[in-house]
Amino acid sequence: MAKTVTAGLAELREDLAGFYRDLHRHPELSRQETRTAALLARRLRDAGFDEVAEQVGGTGVVGVLRNGDGPVVMLRADFDALPVEEKTGLPYASTVRATDGEGHEVPVMHACGHDMHAVCLTGAATLLAGARDQWKGTLLVVFQPAEELAVGARDMVGDGLFERFPKPGIVLGQHVGPLPAGFIGHGSGPLMAxxxxxxxxxxxxxxxxxxxxxxxxxxxxxxxxxxxxxxxxxxxxxxxxxxxxxxxxxxxxxxxxxxxxxxxxxxxxxxxxxxxxxxxxxxxxxxxxxxxxxxxxxxxxxxxxxxxAPALVSDPEATGTTVAALSAYFGAERMLPMPQVNASEDVGVFGETLGVPTVFWFWGGLEAEQTMAALARGHLDELPGNHSPHFAPVVEPTLSTGVEALVVAALTWLD
Known part of the structure; x- marks a missing residue:
């Protein structure tokens, strides 16, 4: 079923790549993501979502796609940027400067990959909306602002996210990082600090x-x-x-x-x-x-x-089920076990609030051959990591892998 749904990605790939470059070129600081939010909401409406709400918990965007009786599954992505001056040298590198919350002028860059997160979720949402004959249930798509301040998830919950919209039975999310592009990194239990x-x-x-x-x-x-x-x-x-x-x-x-x-x-x-x-x-x-x-x-x-932000716990049982589906789709050779990560993510707030499982995984964004060589030598310091002014995922296969992973994970829990 997943292969049937993701077959439509070929028609979307060029458009999604252009959207990614646009978001990367126009980053916005936490709680200032108005342009990005408007573009994301438009994408959900164009995909045919039944309900699209903006300004949830600040600049958050929520989409609801009802497709008959069945489970409610939540897919989440963040989309804020950082006060970092980009040094990637890319033709679509950011030159944006903005005023931060304390009144200081700062450079702005998508140095953590949240632009890739947002674009992959729009791609997955579009594919799932176009293949409603393949699944049943309700898809809740959440674009969360202000992750870098560790307040965006609580802001959305405090603004009635789970009172105004269907309550999910599971929360699914992912993060791009300094792994080889095309590979999935996974762990279980306490995953992030x-x-x-x-x-x-x-x-x-x-x-x-x-x-x-x-x-x-x-x-x-x-x-x-x-x-x-x-x-x-x-x-x-x-x-x-x-x-x-x-x-x-x-x-x-x-x-x-x-x-x-x-x-x-x-x-x-x-x-x-x-x-x-x-x-x-x-x-x-x-x-x-x-x-x-x-x-x-x-x-x-x-x-x-x-x-x-609370520790991010990827529910062991639900993670096992999801990782098995990802492994079946991508192949075991593209699955990488991950150690605990001392970085933090506030996505756990959603599942913790409702008392439902959260499943979270990583996927690679760096050129595969070079990254695998550095990993083999144990020289991880050679790789630009998240929050580095040199971090920018290669567009492909990063984008396609991120879209496919979200589709596979969602279909694992939808009927």
Missing amino acids: AADSLNVTLHGKGGHGSRPEATVDPVLMAANVVTRLQGIVAREVPPAESAVVTVGRLQAGTKDNIIPDTAELGINIRAFTPAVRDLVRGAIERVVAGEAQAAGAVRPPELHWFGS
Whole structure:
């Protein structure tokens, strides 16, 4: 049945490739994806979806295709871009600049492949809509914004996604990455880490750099916090568990001979279990408060947690069924077992909200021969990964594989 449905891809391939290049050339930051959302909604309407809704949870787009009695199956893709300056050299490379949520002008690039995600879902939706004689049930297509902020899924749920539209019995999604194009990467159980971000403001007492004794130096305070944080994973997280603590931002001062009043840190954590996640969060708060007190801070630090995403758990039983179908379609030689990934995805919010299985997989976007050679040598650092200014999937066979995988997965669960 899947082969029958995907046979129509040959007629769509050129149009989808053009759509992909257009989205790649015109990326939009999280919560600003208005142009992209309008184009995606138009594609669903042109495909004949019964219902298409825009501005769900911000700029989200939802399509409903009813095709008789049967299961409700949800296919999801994200479509926001990143504040990254593209360095791929492609003829359709982005030169876009935009103003971010904090008022800063930044370059914008689809450095994580969300443009490919969105185009593959439009292709799959079009093929399934054109082959309704091959399946029964309801197809729920969800284009989710703001994944890079880890808020888009919750925004859509909070806007009544599952009250306004049919409730799915399963959530299916995929992510393109630095694997050989044409190959499917799969795992089961906890697949991607939970993520939390924290902004910290440390309060000192500023003054002249020549008189440090008259100040409380927040820069030194921040440096001690950064150093001490590195001991959390090494000395507090059990060796059999996994966690990451990253300080990605440290900002303080304006001039070399002025000790500032404040210092700011941006901290990000990853963990796979709730217990480790709580341990790390608590340890960070303890370290920040303790270092501030030890330094004689003029007042307690300010801590603001945000951007929280749960660990992505690919339901073992449902994943086994889906992976078996993908393997039968693509061939076992194109299936690659995946280790746990410390990166995060908020797609798990949908299934977690409803208490239904989520199945998630990866597929390759890099030139196959070169990528396989790098993997064989163990030199993964040679490959541009997601969020790199050099990351851009080869259009084919990446696009076709992504469309086919979504069609096969959907038909596995539709009647």
